[in-house]
Amino acid sequence: MxxxxxxxxxxxxxxxMFRGGGAPQEEILALEEHYKITLPDDYRSFLxxxxxxxxxGDYICGLVEEKTRFGKTFNVYKKTDYFHDLYNNSEYKPVPTYGVVINKYDGGGxxxxFSQESERAGEVGLFLTETYGQEVSKFKSFTDYLSFLVTGTPDPEPVDVDYDKIMDIIED
Structure with missing residues (x-):
């Protein structure tokens, strides 16, 4: 699909709801320049x-007109910077470098x-607070992630979690 x-x-x-008319190319290029990344084609098209x-009950962050009431909630810059600040200055595993946060997980995470510069270009991973920032599942593409939110399929693929690392953090 x-x-x-x-x-x-x-x-x-x-x-x-969505941004009527979408985001102009200049805003998409500014996002890429800000994080020094190249976005996957399907997310660029979405934006x-x-x-x-x-x-x-759900959303996908993107480029929101600043002066709207949703300028902070659904803004990809704000979400990405928030999670970098939260995870990168704590005992959590740091947020990956190449890419952007497109949604929060209500249970924490x-x-x-992942941007084109990553070995995992185009994938969407779920990183949880309860696993101290380790990834627990993934989708092959942004389109698969959007499909999951809208239709319930495909299911995310599980990712091995290093529970020994979690125990080391808890015991310290």
């Missing part, structure tokens, strides 16, 4: 056509989209 079809499904969800998306 492509992003347009998935967004048609998302548009049927309660309180659906250009929709900017961000939200509905009752975040979804991270």
């Amino acid at each position: 492509n992003i347009e079809m998935l967004m048609q499904g998302a548009s049927k969800k309660e309180n659906f 250009h056509k929709f900017g961000f998306v939200a509905w009752f 975040y979804y991270f989209l």
